[in-house]
Amino acid sequence: MMKTRLLAALAVSLALALPCAAQVAVVDGANLAQNVLQAARSLEQINNQIQALQNQAAMLQNMGRNLTSLNYSSLTGITGDLQQIGNLINQAQGISFNVQSVESMYTHYYPQSYGSGANIPQLVSDAQTRWQTARSAFQQTMLVQSQIAQTVQSDTAKLVGLVNASQGAVGSLQAQQATNQLLALAIKQQLQIQTLLATQGRSQALNEANEAEAEEEGRAALQTFLGSPNAYTPK
Numbered sequence: 057m058m059k060t061r062l063l064a065a066l067a068v069s070l071a072l073a074l075p076c077a078a079q080v081a082v083v084d085g086a087n088l089a090q091n092v093l094q095a096a097r098s099l100e101q102i103n104n105q106i107q108a109l110q111n112q113a114a115m116l117q118n119m120g121r122n123l124t125s126l127n128y129s130s131l132t133g134i135t136g137d138l139q140q141i142g143n144l145i146n147q148a149q150g151i152s153f154n155v156q157s158v159e160s161m162y163t164h165y166y167p168q169s170y171g172s173g174a175n176i177p178q179l180v181s182d183a184q185t186r187w188q189t190a191r192s193a194f195q196q197t198m199l200v201q202s203q204i205a206q207t208v209q210s211d212t213a214k215l216v217g218l219v220n221a222s223q224g225a226v227g228s229l230q231a232q233q234a235t236n237q238l239l240a241l242a243i244k245q246q247l248q249i250q251t252l253l254a255t256q257g258r259s260q261a262l263n264e265a266n267e268a269e270a271e272e273e274g275r276a277a278l279q280t281f282l283g284s285p286n287a288y289t290p291k
Contacts, residue, residue: 121227128221130214130237134244137207141251144199150189151262153254165189166269170276179277186266193259200255204248214241 145153151161165186222234
């Protein structure tokens with residue numbers, strides 16, 4: 057009986073002493089797949105946010121380029137040339153480019169007829185004044201022509217600079233500003249042509265008026281020289 061009890065106790069001790077090596081870890085596959093899918097979605101959202109930030113940065117960069125001002129201006133040269141031509145126009149002597157002046161002075165120097173009291177010295181003086189006015193008009197026309205011819209070279213340099221600036225524009229604002237300056241240069245050249253035509257027309261009109269007035273002046277001089285029809289009575 058004692059031997060049987062010892063064997064039973066030994067068996068129980070061995071059973072209690074055996075390691076728990078037979079335990080196996082159990083993995084939940086569905087939960088693991090869900091976690092992987094959620095991580096992938098989170099990564100996709102992060103990538104989308106990064107792409108959106110990159111797009112916004114590119115948009116801001118383009119806006120900055122489009123708002124960049126053109127570092128080139130030809131306005132000073134254009135207005136300076138027009139100012140010089142305007143100064144020449146203001147130097148017109150005699151009958152100037154003024155409506156009231158033209159009306160009053162033209163009536164004074166180019167009368168439709170001379171009265172019976174016209175004398176030879178007065179006729180000569182008026183003719184001398186008209187000649188000087190016509191001469192000044194031709195001189196002014198030549199000065200305006202010379203000034204416009206001198207601006208051609210500076211206009212060429214402005215044109216080259218504006219075209220280069222337009223081709224190198226980094227944004228819409230620079231391109232628009234270059235275009236506006238090119239238009240201003242074209243308008244300036246048109247104004248120069250109109251000014252030249254005005255001075256040429258003035259000199260030509262004064263010359264033709266002198267020729268027409270010379271006929272009336274000659275008639276008045278002849279009448280003054282001959283006197284009245286009763287000035288001579290044959291004996």
